[in-house]
Amino acid sequence: xxxxxxxxxxxxxxxxxxxxxxxxxxxxxxxxxxxxxxxxxxxxxxxxxxxxxxxxxxxxxxxxxxxxxxxxxxxxxxxxxxxxxxxxxxxxxxxxxxxxxxxxxxxxxxxxxxxxxxxxxxxxxxxxxxxxxxxxxxxxxxxxxxxxxxxxxxxxxxxxxxxxxxxxxxxxxxxxxxxxxxxxxxxxxxxxxxxxxxxxxxxxxxxxxxxxxxxxxxxxxxxxxxxxxxxxxxxx
Numbered sequence: 001x002x003x004x005x006x007x008x009x010x011x012x013x014x015x016x017x018x019x020x021x022x023x024x025x026x027x028x029x030x031x032x033x034x035x036x037x038x039x040x041x042x043x044x045x046x047x048x049x050x051x052x053x054x055x056x057x058x059x060x061x062x063x064x065x066x067x068x069x070x071x072x073x074x075x076x077x078x079x080x081x082x083x084x085x086x087x088x089x090x091x092x093x094x095x096x097x098x099x100x101x102x103x104x105x106x107x108x109x110x111x112x113x114x115x116x117x118x119x120x121x122x123x124x125x126x127x128x129x130x131x132x133x134x135x136x137x138x139x140x141x142x143x144x145x146x147x148x149x150x151x152x153x154x155x156x157x158x159x160x161x162x163x164x165x166x167x168x169x170x171x172x173x174x175x176x177x178x179x180x181x182x183x184x185x186x187x188x189x190x191x192x193x194x195x196x197x198x199x200x201x202x203x204x205x206x207x208x209x210x211x212x213x214x215x216x217x218x219x220x221x222x223x224x225x226x227x228x229x230x231x232x233x234x235x236x
Contacts, residue, residue, distance in 0.1 A: 005027050006045065006050045007051045009033070010033045010053065010056055015031055018109070021109075025110060027113075033057075038052070042071070049074065052077070052079065052096070054080045062091065065078065066094040075098075075120060089205060097165065098202075100112060144158075145223070147175070163210075163213065167210055171214075173187065173190055174233070182231045210224060211224055222235060
């Protein structure tokens with residue numbers, strides 16, 4: 001099946017360049033020039049990946065991403081014209097999976113797209129395996145923490161806790177490797193699918209969010225432990 005990519009970009013020349021290069025790679029491409037149009041396309045076309053510019057007319061990319069996350073878990077690669085850490089962190093906070101700073105090479109963009117789509121396929125295969133009954137690891141439980149992989153549901157003290165897609169994937173990855181120290185680069189490659197040295201701050205931000213949701217005292221975590229100078233481990 002041909003994978004579909006939505007480009008949300010108001011600059012026509014960049015729209016066309018992105019579309020041309022993605023079609024050359026064999027992807028189906030749909031385009032939206034503003035936020036409301038993007039939301040409509042997502043609802044009607046159900047893309048596999050979204051390239052989302054921050055600087056859009058009217059509704060900016062942050063708001064678009066926030067609205068998307070209330071409806072779908074489709075991976076979002078955010079495009080920013082500023083190499084600003086605040087933009088990156090805000091993008092992650094509203095649910096973006098990755099970000100790329102303009103100007104960027106098409107080679108780098110294509111590499112990111114392929115890596116993200118591979119992760120989507122792996123996740124879908126895992127869910128299908130769980131739903132078929134072939135995988136017995138459909139539940140994890142650690143004291144007050146209960147996770148249903150098939151439903152992609154986390155409960156803490158028997159209350160449902162909402163996680164962003166990458167938060168959930170990170171939590172499951174840590175749990176599947178419980179009691180092992182995992183480096184930030186290992187986590188980036190396995191959870192984000194990056195094939196090069198990524199930005200370790202992405203991992204740190206997501207770990208902080210997870211601690212706020214599963215730890216009784218996030219400042220003194222008992223589950224997601226920092227191994228200084230090495231990475232993180234899940235104590236299970």
